[in-house]
Amino acid sequence: MNVSEKFYLGLDVGRTIRGALVSADGRIINQQKVIAEVSDPRIFISQLIAVINDLRRSVETQGRAFAVGIGWAGLVNQSAQRIEVMPNMIDLSAFDLHDEIEQATGLPVVFDNDANVAAYGEWRCGAAQGFKDVFFISIGTGIGAGLILSGQLQRGSRGFAGEFGHFKINLDGLECACGSTGCLETLASGPNIVRRVREQLFSDPTFSVSRLAMDMEGILTCERVFQAAMERDQLAVGVLKETAKVLGAAVASVINLLNVEVIVMGGGVMAAGDLILRYIRKEVQKDAIAQAQESCAIVMAKLGQDAGIIGAALLARDTLPE
Ligand SMILES: [Zn+2]
Numbered sequence: 001m002n003v004s005e006k007f008y009l010g011l012d013v014g015r016t017i018r019g020a021l022v023s024a025d026g027r028i029i030n031q032q033k034v035i036a037e038v039s040d041p042r043i044f045i046s047q048l049i050a051v052i053n054d055l056r057r058s059v060e061t062q063g064r065a066f067a068v069g070i071g072w073a074g075l076v077n078q079s080a081q082r083i084e085v086m087p088n089m090i091d092l093s094a095f096d097l098h099d100e101i102e103q104a105t106g107l108p109v110v111f112d113n114d115a116n117v118a119a120y121g122e123w124r125c126g127a128a129q130g131f132k133d134v135f136f137i138s139i140g141t142g143i144g145a146g147l148i149l150s151g152q153l154q155r156g157s158r159g160f161a162g163e164f165g166h167f168k169i170n171l172d173g174l175e176c177a178c179g180s181t182g183c184l185e186t187l188a189s190g191p192n193i194v195r196r197v198r199e200q201l202f203s204d205p206t207f208s209v210s211r212l213a214m215d216m217e218g219i220l221t222c223e224r225v226f227q228a229a230m231e232r233d234q235l236a237v238g239v240l241k242e243t244a245k246v247l248g249a250a251v252a253s254v255i256n257l258l259n260v261e262v263i264v265m266g267g268g269v270m271a272a273g274d275l276i277l278r279y280i281r282k283e284v285q286k287d288a289i290a291q292a293q294e295s296c297a298i299v300m301a302k303l304g305q306d307a308g309i310i311g312a313a314l315l316a317r318d319t320l321p322e
Pocket of ligand 1: 177178
């Protein structure tokens with residue numbers, strides 16, 4: 001047994017804290033999942049430290065963990081390595097978490113946005129491997145993105161680049177969690193796809209079931225809607241096409257703006273696979289400049305939910321001193 005093997009820790013932190021111990025070539029060796037305790041920052045921080053310490057101890061006989069990468073479901077100030085906002089979750093802005101985790105674990109730590117680390121994972125060992133100009137999109141409860149240009153992860157001046165979910169798609173649209181209105185997220189995120197189905201199903205408020213319909217959280221899910229679309233339910237197919245239309249328009253804008261080589265699409269909503277991807281490609285064909293789209297592939301992500309933990313670990317591998 002090679003006792004000097006190098007490992008890296010990757011964490012993907014949202015309502016669930018996912019952590020993994022990853023080999024230097026991007027394989028998950030061991031992983032842990034914990035529901036985040038968001039009511040108390042101190043408990044939350046101790047949960048994170050416990051996940052890191054448990055995972056690193058699990059390979060002590062084989063080698064050593066060298067560094068930790070953490071992707072956060074929020075805005076991370078890159079230069080200060082501080083969490084500025086974790087929407088609808090927990091306020092960590094008053095804590096110097098970076099220093100605290102480094103001190104508690106004795107390991108160097110790097111913070112980034114969750115979509116950035118997932119993009120990094122797909123780029124290093126997933127669907128975008130070998131490309132230099134990549135736009136990664138994750139569509140789930142929210143919509144995030146990560147951008148790689150000329151072989152470099154781009155974060156913008158302070159780390160807030162890639163907020164693709166907040167592209168304004170509808171000038172008269174719904175209020176968004178970001179404070180603006182009509183964002184892509186208000187139409188194409190998982191919960192908003194479900195909302196649109198509900199609105200169509202129960203558009204006539206005189207039915208007494210209409211009120212019951214508002215209480216269908218957890219029963220009517222995006223997954224079920226797209227399953228119904230696969231079984232050719234007309235309403236579900238309509239909602240899926242409409243979703244592909246807005247996503248396609250936004251993706252076309254990205255292609256026009258950045259002339260990337262590949263768009264990688266992941267997240268729970270894209271579990272509908274080819275069914276939705278086909279329509280997105282069609283929309284892009286209509287909306288993007290021909291020369292830019294001809295040289296751009298639109299593909300499904302490969303790593304699924306593991307993109308974030310693998311990407312965070314590999315980001316730590318590539319950016320932190322040993
Ligand atoms: Zn928004």
